[in-house]
Amino acid sequence: MYRPGTCRTADTARSRMRGMTLIELMVAVAIVSILVSIAVPSYASFMKKSRRGDTESTLMDIAQREQQYLIDARAYAPDTATLGTTVPADVSAYYTIQICRTAVPCAAPGGTPPTFAIIATPIAGSPQAGDYTLTLDNTGAKTPTSVW
Numbered sequence: 117m118y119r120p121g122t123c124r125t126a127d128t129a130r131s132r133m134r135g136m137t138l139i140e141l142m143v144a145v146a147i148v149s150i151l152v153s154i155a156v157p158s159y160a161s162f163m164k165k166s167r168r169g170d171t172e173s174t175l176m177d178i179a180q181r182e183q184q185y186l187i188d189a190r191a192y193a194p195d196t197a198t199l200g201t202t203v204p205a206d207v208s209a210y211y212t213i214q215i216c217r218t219a220v221p222c223a224a225p226g227g228t229p230p231t232f233a234i235i236a237t238p239i240a241g242s243p244q245a246g247d248y249t250l251t252l253d254n255t256g257a258k259t260p261t262s263v264w
Contacts, residue, residue, distance in 0.1 A: 171236050174207045175252045192232040210244035211236040
């Protein structure tokens with residue numbers, strides 16, 4: 117209620133503190149959208165590198181099992197089932213793992229038998245699509261060398 121001789125500035129200041137204006141809300145939305153546009157691609161790149169690291173670890177484990185199998189059976193195993201292991205679900209969801217020996221026509225390494233190569237190919241349509249195809253052979257050579 118207005119009383120003559122009183123100041124209305126106190127009432128005006130109190131009414132402004134009740135909420136945000138549309139401009140303030142739009143500025144907040146713009147700031148959040150800029151932060152999200154920076155964070156999401158960075159997070160996706162981090163996750164791609166993390167999944168690649170899991171795959172590299174799996175390839176190293178399979179190669180180690182192959183070497184033990186060679187000592188035991190005098191030949192390399194043709195697949196992971198023969199090695200008594202499986203590819204973890206967090207790797208098989210993004211990569212196809214293939215073991216190639218010289219008898220298998222899948223670009224296996226040259227040289228005198230026995231040899232093997234383990235190839236991890238990103239699955240098309242997965243978040244890992246477009247990533248590197250990772251290869252590890254019986255000599256320990258890893259390709260591409262820039263990502264191992």
